[in-house]
Amino acid sequence: MDRPTRLHWLDPLTPDQPFPAVHLAMREPNGLLAIGGDLSVSRLIRAYRQGIFPWYNPDEPILWWCPDPRAVLPPTQLRVSRSLRKAIQRADYAVTLDRAFSQVLDACAQPRRGSRGTWLGQPMQQAYAQFHQSGHAHSIEVWRQAKLIGGLYGVVSGRVFFGESMFSQATDASKIALYWLCQELIERQFALIDCQIASDHLASLGARQCSRVEFLQQLASTFASPCEPGRWQFQIPVPCAPAHAPLP
Structure with a gap:
């Protein structure tokens, strides 16, 4: 070729x-x-x-x-370890959708441990902020005592969620965000989370690799009933913030 x-x-x-x-x-x-x-x-x-x-x-x-190949995670196939399930069930946190996109973006842009820089520069941040305002990009946030401790953001096209970045400032916080995102995507009948490039970490969460052709075929099929742009709210029950720790 x-x-x-x-x-x-x-x-x-x-x-x-x-x-x-x-x-x-x-x-x-x-x-x-x-x-x-x-x-x-x-x-x-x-x-x-x-x-x-x-x-x-x-x-x-x-x-x-x-x-090619592409790393993907069907929302129904998220692998939840015993320790993560305990963290989810403790519910000592609150989880929200599209409540703090700019804060999640800023947290994802911070340099990672052992790295001096970030790929998420100002032009990218501004672009995804505009994409969020147009209803095509979404964030999920995890809070503890009104403090943002984890989250992720991504883009919706058809009924595929393109995961862009995640962050965690407490044990399992980003995984908790991913868990609740998967539950919401199942409710919304999404086919896949696009994880882009495979890694051992993604594989431990249940991601698999597929050919580019297969990925694009699945993406195209979701446009028969695409998810309309707009701000998201949960369609499933989620942990709520305790009364003494109101959300921002």
Whole structure:
């Protein structure tokens, strides 16, 4: 199969410019498809609908990816360890949807242990904040005594949740967020959580790898009944904040 000898360039002044066919993505680095463009809402909508996502460091131009294979987690197949189930059942926390997107984004942008920088620079943060305002990006937050201790955010296209980043400031907080997200996605009849690139950590949570072709077929099938954009509220019962610790 043909592979490009150079990356496809996207014009930042032409937000409706089509992406190249995803089968032209490079093998090494895996899935790199295009460079340039912008992070406008319209371009992001088209990217995610095609299974493409931006990922780059703050000192780089915008890079667009569609890896093969793809790491995915069907919400019904989340693996819950005994210790995590105990943490979930303790319910000494509150969980919310779309209540603190900017705070989750900021927490996810903080440098990880052993790292000096972050891939989530200001342009990316601003872009996903706008995507959230347009109803296409969502956050789930975990609170303890009115303090944000964990959460994650991602993008919805069709009925696939594209997980972007998560953070934790207390034991199992991000996993608790993922658990309740999965329960909500099951209620909303979502097919998959896209985890992008496989890792041992994701595998321990039940993620598996599938081919790019399989992933894109499943994504396309969900547009027969897509989830409409808009702010989310839980459709399932969730732990509530104790009375002495009101949510912000």
